[in-house]
Amino acid sequence: MTQAAFLDRPPESATLTDYDRSHMKLYMRLLDAATDGAAWQEAVSVLFGIDPDKNPERARRVHDSHLARARWMTEHGYRLLANERPPS
Secondary structure (H helix, E strand, O other): OOHHHOOOOOOOOOOOOHHHHHOHHHHHHHHHHHHOOOOHHHHHHHHHOOOOOOOHHHHHHHHHHHHHHHHHHHHHHHHHHHOOOOOO
16 A cells, blocks of 8 residues: 555544545454554554654554544444445
8 A cells, every 4th residue: 555545544524434435445454453463563564554663653643543443434334334325
């Protein structure tokens, strides 16, 4: 994933955003990494291409905010996604 492909923080919203829809795969990979016990530094390096040693504050912010949004998706967002109608 390239740096241009994501924001430092996903948009905060009580509804699904276009950002959420386009980053579903990233959210799943973050959740898998957390479940597998991967270090956040490894996850942010692999998934976002950010070196946590060179930019630790940004790396942590990007990782934690996207993981939080991914968890929101598992608790709330999936319901909204399931109730969406496909385009006609």
